[in-house]
Amino acid sequence: MTDALETLRQDVRRWLAAHAPQGWREYCTSNEAFLDLQRRWFATLAGGGYAVPHWPAEWPGGGRSLAEQKVIYEEFARADTPRLLLSFMSTYHAASTLFEWGSAAQQQRYIPRILEGEIWCQGFSEPNAGSDLASLKTRAERQGDVYIVNGQKLWSTMGQFADKCLLLVRTSNEGAKQAGLTYLLLDLKARGVTARPIHQIHGDEEFAELFLDNVEIPVEDRLGAEGQGWAVAQSTLSSERGLTLLELSARMRGALWRIADLIRAGGRENDPGILRDFGRLATKIDATCAIADQFLANRIAGEERVGDASIVKLSYSRTLREFTLLGLRLGGMDAQYHEPxxxxxxxxxxxxxxxxxxxxxxxxxxxxxxxxxNIIAERLLNMPREPKSWTLAGDAA
Known part of the structure; x- marks a missing residue:
């Protein structure tokens, strides 16, 4: 921690003390309230220069180093500010893809709108194309200066609220599956687009499915060349993982007091089994934060390896499940009820x-x-790759 970073930390802390929304958790009990808060909070951050620290320096608040971004997100987590869920795809996935692949005209058209609050979503996954993304079926046929698109997309985060969509489509069936993909920018207000929210088991509607019926997309809204969509999509998918997981790990560490409160409320401060479980959880959270810190240090030093981000992701997802499970156990019967x-x-x-x-x-x-x-085993540990397919000996006979 340098003097400059410590100065930045204190500056961010003072700014948050004056501008962080209060009582937002109690307020966000409906989609309408969520949308209102997210839009107002993003506008506040944009005005303060903290909305897009990862953007290039010519944009307000941009040009921050990874170390500076880490400080900013740690302070957001410490202050328990709302995560920018509504604008996340816009400021990370859409912006990074446009910065790398967009023409000057596309950047001038779309980037300022993102900073003004335009919402983007991602149209990659389909009912039969999730982990095997290259097998997607949504079809785009070029007719003059437009593509005519037909198909369905699934698990589009915030898709029901979005204005624009990063759309991966198939323009050819020749050659390898990846070679036939093209990347388009879709206006979700275009004729033939239907967005339907997906109701989740815990009551949220974070995702949507998109139906595309003879939707026209101008050729000028293509990123990269036709058939180059797979390469563009890889840039989109690699845009944010490290810093996001660092922030999420810090937020989990900051929420440990909720577990401690449950222990005290139940009068179990001297229960050796409970203290053992709490100690193990706190240690795992600290380890996850340390892994995320090391990942960022490697990236800053130019020493990041393929698979390092997977270690952070795996550690976070497993520890989060243990965190919520312990809270559920300690909460007793009261915690079993489904609250709004x-x-x-x-x-x-x-x-x-x-x-x-x-x-x-x-x-x-x-x-x-x-x-x-699989990524960790194959790319970091140099273990044999998982076979693409296999046949039972009896079937082969």
């Missing part, structure tokens, strides 16, 4: 049943635990 959720409240709200159910999403989202283990 805090929309956009994260995974450590103290609504233990909802938090516990929500924690399982993180063992899938962003790459399942099984996928992360």
């Amino acid at each position: 959720i805090t929309f956009g409240g994260g995974m450590e709200t103290g609504n233990w049943m909802a938090d516990f159910m929500n924690s399982y999403a993180w063992t899938i989202a962003g790459g399942s635990d099984e996928v992360q283990r």
